[in-house]
Structure formats: C-alpha cells, structure tokens
Amino acid sequence: MxxxxxxxxxxxxxxxxxxxxxxxxxxxxxxxxxxxxxxxxxxxxxxxxxxxxxxxxxxxxxxxxxxxxxxxxxxxxxxxxxxxxxxxxxxxxxxxxxxxxxxxxxxxxxxxxxxxxxxxxxxxxxxxxxxxxxxxxxxxxxPDVDHPDELRIDLDPQPGTSFADAQRVADVTRELLAELGLRGYPKTSGNRGVHIYVRIQPRWSFDEVRHAAIGLGRELERRDGGVTTAWWKEERGTRLFLDYNQNLRDRTIAGAWSLRARPGAPVSTPMSWAGLADVRDPRDFNLLTVPDYAADGDPWADMDEQAYSLEPLLDLWANLPGGELNWPPDYPKQPGEPPRVQPSKKVADHWDEQGNRIEK
Known part of the structure; x- marks a missing residue:
C-alpha cells in the first residue's frame, strides 16, 4: 500500500x-x-x-x-x-x-x-x-546559557501518593514562596505531578540554583510531612519527592504546553493557582482540550515582568541543617556529598566522613 x-x-x-x-x-x-x-x-x-x-x-x-x-x-x-x-x-x-x-x-x-x-x-x-x-x-x-533564569520545583509523586497530594504540597509551596517575597507559577506535569517555576535573576550558577531548591525542599519538609528531599527511593516512603537535581546543567523537565508520552495525549499545562486547585483529573488537559483552554489566556503571561533574587532560598540552604545531598550518578563526586550507595547497602566502615569510599 x-x-x-x-x-x-x-x-x-x-x-x-x-x-x-x-x-x-x-x-x-x-x-x-x-x-x-x-x-x-x-x-x-x-x-x-x-x-x-x-x-x-x-x-x-x-x-x-x-x-x-x-x-x-x-x-x-x-x-x-x-x-x-x-x-x-x-x-x-x-x-x-x-x-x-x-x-x-x-x-x-x-x-x-x-x-x-x-x-x-x-x-x-x-x-x-x-x-x-x-x-x-x-x-x-x-545568549547567557550558564546562568539560569528559572528555579524549577518538581513535585514528583511516589507510590502511594496522588495528584491531590501534589496539589496540597504545591499550595504549601505557594505560601512559602510568598512569605519569602517570591512568586511561583504552577503547571501540571502531564501525569500526577506538579511543577512550579520561579523567574529569577540570571546571576547564579546551576549549582547555586540546585542549593536553593534544596533549601526550599527542607523548609517544605518542616511544614508538611508529605514532602521529602531523600535521593534514595527506599527512604522516600509515601511522600512527594522534591527533585532538587532537576536544576542542574543538562537536567530538564517537560516544557509548558508540551505533550507527554502517556495515554490520551496529556499536556503539561500552565495554571493559575486557583485553576490548579480546581483540577480533579490532570488527564482532562490534553491535545483535544488545551487549545481552547490556551485561547482563554496564558496563566503565565506576566511571568517575565519580575525576576526575583535567590537569596531568601540560599539563606534556607545555608541555615537549615542537613548539608549536601546526592548528585546524579553521571556527575563527579562532589565535596561533602553523602556516599553514593543505597543506605540499606551501606557498610559504615567502608566510607570516610566526606562520603568517599575507603579502599581496603
């Protein structure tokens, strides 16, 4: 044929x-x-x-x-x-x-x-x-590809959690950002998660933006027991994982208005905060419905009107206990990074205080 x-x-x-x-x-x-x-x-x-x-x-x-x-x-x-x-x-x-x-x-x-x-x-x-x-x-x-102008907060549901949990944690995040003088812009992930973007001044490195995300995540952990920054899946439990490493160089998440490779052609859809709270099923926002939704106006239309400082979040990183967290495995071992081994498989005598393996 x-x-x-x-x-x-x-x-x-x-x-x-x-x-x-x-x-x-x-x-x-x-x-x-x-x-x-x-x-x-x-x-x-x-x-x-x-x-x-x-x-x-x-x-x-x-x-x-x-x-x-x-x-x-x-x-x-x-x-x-x-x-x-x-x-x-x-x-x-x-x-x-x-x-x-x-x-x-x-x-x-x-x-x-x-x-x-x-x-x-x-x-x-x-x-x-x-x-x-x-x-x-x-x-x-x-032309400046070395200084991010977005902080990206990826709220990733784990087994036993739901989109409703992501909505709840997103609203706690909104409140925290507002207390710090920042404004977040949410979108559905196209699956069960929620992404929140904050427009920032392009003054900081990828590593510093990552630390800002960790600081935010740790304060969220204090406010909501349903949030975790634990890198190892075995430690996350039934909590939403704030994936701080998504702010590193060459780490990305689905762009706004993008289709996802999921049944029904769902879309990662920008929302107002009130609109996000009203969503009952993120699958309702798909290739067939989103064009009419977008025609009613872009909820992120004013995002570029103000770029914020990262200092309030970097202060959280500096002042909240916890230290460095794990980096992705394709990155070099970082100073102060915990051991790159699952906690359940860790033998304490095999690692020094800096998280480096001791060769026997």
Whole structure:
C-alpha cells in the first residue's frame, strides 16, 4: 500500500511539511480518540505562539518517538540504549530547515553541542514532524546559557501518593514562596505531578540554583510531612519527592504546553493557582482540550515582568541543617556529598566522613 502523501501545516506565515500525516501517534483510549501525526503537528502550531513565551530562545532537547507512542514502549536511558522506542535528541539533526536555529551548550562532561533553540513556532512544528512529543527546555536563554533564569520545583509523586497530594504540597509551596517575597507559577506535569517555576535573576550558577531548591525542599519538609528531599527511593516512603537535581546543567523537565508520552495525549499545562486547585483529573488537559483552554489566556503571561533574587532560598540552604545531598550518578563526586550507595547497602566502615569510599 502506498504511503499517504505528505501535507503541510501553516504557522506564522510558514508552511511546514509533514510526512506520514495519518500515522497514529496515540492510540484511542476510553476518553480520547486516536491521534495522528498531523493532529500532533496542528496542536503544536495552535499553541506554538503561547509556548514560545516559555520555551523561546532556550536550548531545547527533543523527546522523540518516531513511530508514535504505545503503552509498554520505552524511552532510552542513554546513547548506547539502541533498543528503546523513544530517545532524547540533544543535538540538532542534519537536514533541518534554515529557519530552525541552534545554540551552543556544554554538557556536564565538558562536551559541547548545538541544540535546538526555538525562535519561532514553526521550529516547534518541524520538531513535532520529526516525532518530538515533549520539549525539554533548559532554564537558560540565549545568549547567557550558564546562568539560569528559572528555579524549577518538581513535585514528583511516589507510590502511594496522588495528584491531590501534589496539589496540597504545591499550595504549601505557594505560601512559602510568598512569605519569602517570591512568586511561583504552577503547571501540571502531564501525569500526577506538579511543577512550579520561579523567574529569577540570571546571576547564579546551576549549582547555586540546585542549593536553593534544596533549601526550599527542607523548609517544605518542616511544614508538611508529605514532602521529602531523600535521593534514595527506599527512604522516600509515601511522600512527594522534591527533585532538587532537576536544576542542574543538562537536567530538564517537560516544557509548558508540551505533550507527554502517556495515554490520551496529556499536556503539561500552565495554571493559575486557583485553576490548579480546581483540577480533579490532570488527564482532562490534553491535545483535544488545551487549545481552547490556551485561547482563554496564558496563566503565565506576566511571568517575565519580575525576576526575583535567590537569596531568601540560599539563606534556607545555608541555615537549615542537613548539608549536601546526592548528585546524579553521571556527575563527579562532589565535596561533602553523602556516599553514593543505597543506605540499606551501606557498610559504615567502608566510607570516610566526606562520603568517599575507603579502599581496603
């Protein structure tokens, strides 16, 4: 059977070519019909202008699912994981149109890369045509890619917790930020979690922003027993994990208005605080419903009007007990970092006071 002919999607005066437009990207669910590749590209074209407010000029990794997404499919955990169905595209592939721009970034290893840097909605539609469902923007903007302008608070539900728990903790976070003179902007994660962004002055390093997130997390732990900053899953229990390491270099979370690789084509959807409190099921915000929701106004429209200081959160980091926490395993061992071994497997005599293994 011959392939269906390619078509185009119009966005801001450009026509972006879409091949295999009838390919099913999301299968039908009891809540939503099947979603084609053309429908994905049309969604991105529709929300592209509002998405650009949050993703524009940012280095952006593409989470690509070239054959669509199905239950049971797996996202690659690294460049050598060649049997996975989806993968992160961190370098712009060859053959991109001239209007698709890049920005040079440096990974924690020191290796550089030219990553997608959206400057217009058409670049996002082109990425969707390449199989990108979720956009993962860095918390920096061109031309200063070494100083974040966003603190990102990732409230990640653990087994035994729910979206309602994330809503409750998000509201405690809102109150804490307000007490410190900061304003947070929430969004659904597209699954059970909540993300909160704070626009900050681009004066601090990635490591300092991470410490600010730890300080915030520790104060939240004091205020709500349902929050934890414990790195090891065995220590989290039935609490929401505040993933402080998401603020490090080359660590990203799903961008605002992005689709997620989940049943029913859910969207990571920006909210007002009142709107977040009213959500009963985050799956209600999906490819079919979000265009009308976005047409009613962007809840994050005024985010860039004020950039805040990190000092109140860095004060929490400096003054609350606890010290350094674990870094991701692909980072070098850091001064003061606890041992990189599960607590249940730790043998005290094998580690010194700085968390370094003692060679016997």
């Amino acid at each position: 011959p392939k269906p002919p390619a078509t185009t999607v119009a966005v801001d005066g450009r026509e972006v070519r879409v091949s295999s437009p009838d390919r099913v990207v999301y299968e039908a669910t009891d809540r939503t019909p099947a979603v084609t590749k053309l429908a994905v590209c049309q969604y991105v074209a529709t929300v592209g202008p509002v998405m650009m407010r949050s993703i524009g000029l940012r280095p952006t990794a593409m989470e690509r699912w070239p054959d669509g997404w199905r239950e049971g499919m797996r996202l690659a955990v690294g460049p050598q994981d060649r049997d996975a169905d989806g993968f992160y595209q961190k370098r712009l592939p060859k053959g991109a149109p001239d209007f698709v721009e890049t920005v040079r970034i440096t990974f924690p290893s020191g290796r550089p890369a030219d990553e997608l840097c959206p400057t217009e909605p058409a670049a996002l539609v082109w990425a969707a045509q390449m199989g990108a469902l979720t956009f993962h923007p860095w918390p920096v903007r061109r």
